[in-house]
Amino acid sequence: MEFERVVKNRHSIRAFQPKEVEEEKIKKILELTNLAPSAGNLQGYEIFLVKDEKKKIALADAALGQDFIAEAPIVPVFCANPARSASRYASRGRDLYSIQDATIACSFAMLAATSLGLSSCWVGAFDEEEVKRVLDIKHLKPVAILPIGYPAEKPYATGRRSLKDLVHEI
Ligand SMILES: Cc1cc2nc3c(=O)[nH]c(=O)nc-3n(C[C@H](O)[C@H](O)[C@H](O)COP(=O)(O)O)c2cc1C
Structure with missing residues (x-):
């Protein structure tokens, strides 16, 4: 699918x-995600590909009862790996780059899924400690949950700010 169509779809x-x-399709999404840029090419993030039914339900609970998460057949969770980025970039790597790396990777995965005729929803509202418990991680920071699957509802277009409001030309 051509890029503009992917973004608009x-x-x-x-x-x-x-x-x-x-x-x-799962493999393709992961391969394309792995091409995302990262600070110093350190790839300061980890992906937990959750497929287990019980863990998906636990994630939905951790995401404040967003039950649709558990409906999706695959639920990748993008986690920053602060230590990995800090190894070269100290506090800027720990506090910023690892989160940006995880975020960009999640964006790539989201668009890759669309290009393959799949749907997703970025989920950022969750109890971080609960998600860490579900994933059994201590030193990683969950940044985004991205349930992916075939849609069971019609998509609707949401509005955006005008470019005039958004862009500050100086
Ligand atoms: C950082 C971030 C956090 C989000 N968290 C949630 C969430 O917890 N639950 C949810 O249903 N949607 C969540 N969304 C999806 C947004 O609500 C959605 O992207 C926005 O309304 C625009 O709609 P669109 O994605 O259809 O263009 C999140 C999106 C982003 C980027």
């Missing part, structure tokens, strides 16, 4: 069909 979807996502 992407809308948050919060209901998923029980249909599995094909392994080739």
Whole structure:
């Protein structure tokens, strides 16, 4: 799918069909995600690809009861790896770059999923400590949960700020 169509076709979807996502598509999403830029090419993030039903339900609970998360067949969770980025960039790596790396990777995954005819919703509202418990991690920081699957609802286009309001030409 051409880039402009991918961007325009992407809308948050919060209901998923029980249909599995094909392994080739999962692999493609992960391979494209792995091409995301990162500070110093350190890739200061980790991806937890959650497929286990119980863990998906636990994630939905940790995300303040956003039950659609558990409907999605795959739920990648993007976590910053602060120590990895701090190894070269000290506090800027720990506090900023690792989070940016995880965020960019999640954006790539979201657009890759759209390009393959899949839907997703970026989920940022969650109890961080609960998500860490579900993933059994201590030194990583969960940044975004991205349930991916085939849509079970019609997407709708959301509005945006005008460029005049958004862009400050100086
Ligand atoms: C950082 C971030 C956090 C978000 N958190 C949630 C969330 O917890 N639950 C949810 O349903 N949508 C969440 N969203 C999705 C937004 O609500 C959605 O992107 C926005 O309304 C624009 O709609 P669109 O994605 O269809 O263009 C989040 C999006 C971002 C970028």
